[in-house]
Amino acid sequence: MTASAILPGSAIAGILLAAGRGRRFDPLGQRNKLLQPIDGEPVVVRSARHLLAALPRVVAVVRDDAEGAQLGAQLAALGCEVALCEEADSGMAASLVHGLRHAADASGWVVALGDMPRVRPATIAALAGAVEAGADIAVPVHGNEHGTQRGNPVAFSRRHLPQLLALTGDRGARGIVKDNIVNEVAVDDPGILLDIDTPPDLLQ
Template sequence: MDRNVGMGGIIGILLAAGRGRRFDPLGRRNKLLQPFEGEAVVVHSARHLLAALPRVVAVVRDGEDAVAAQLASLGCEVVVCADADSGMAASLVHGLRHAQAAQGWVVALGDMPRVRPATIAALARAVEGGADIAVPVLATERNGESGPERGNPVAFGRRHLPQLLALTGDRGARGIVRDNIVNEVAVDDPGILLDIDTPPDLQ
């Protein structure tokens, strides 16, 4: 299913190729397949992307047939990243190459099942409206101090595609977000800050 996505629109890129070693250092349980509110973690993440965007490219690692099958059954375009172990950047670049003709991309993580479709749609609208980078922000309060906190997913317009395709290592696109003008999209969605990193996070 490694066909190139046609021109137009905002495409979802779902990164689902990590090993999740903090969740299970022995590698016996894939955190993306753990039950969460009646379905696998990654299924929730994919459903929310598909509810907001017309097309979703899901990047999986080689050998994770169960993850690939579930995502394909939902309607995702599943692509396998052979060098996923080299870091998150490899998965992101692999997904972008598959969908590089799009107007822009919402890059989401497979282990963040609580992000609401409305948040994803708001990020897509920001890019459609001319934003080069759009990130969701949530008003939070920590240690007695309140302020906006950035979360995921992150949306990119075409301007930064060359930089995105040149990424390497495990830092993903954080450096691009840090070094460029960002459109902050205020959302009432705690899910932008909540990932499944360890087993207690499933609760």
């Protein structure tokens, strides 16, 4: 059965992308940024915990190697479904497609990044609610001294599943967001703009 033929489920699912190598954080690859402590627990655990607080189902995509297994064990203990992605090094799109195929029966998806632990559960719930109310794509926006900025995560309805499954490379779903009508969801949440790219980011 093809993904487009799968009947949708009744709930929005979270897709947590946690298969990157984070070379900007540690060019030598000795420290996985997702395992670094923030607020007393690993970055990726905090990211997953916030997704699980807002959504009934979260699929965490990790690399199919020893480090991915370490990440996966922690995420499974929280209640995530863990999907091992052998093609993760080919780019973010491979991880996203892998996660979507794992949860292809959902009625929509909130696609979140494992290195964004400051996103609030209320923001995730608002994005899921926008899709449930009919939005095809929902993105959070936050106003600050720089004006109003779009951030992550991004929610998609099933309408875009064929396009999402056709993605390749390292751009993720940015092209789909750029080329389609987007429902902006205003949130009082600076966490949508804060990711962990370098060690100082852990202090944000």
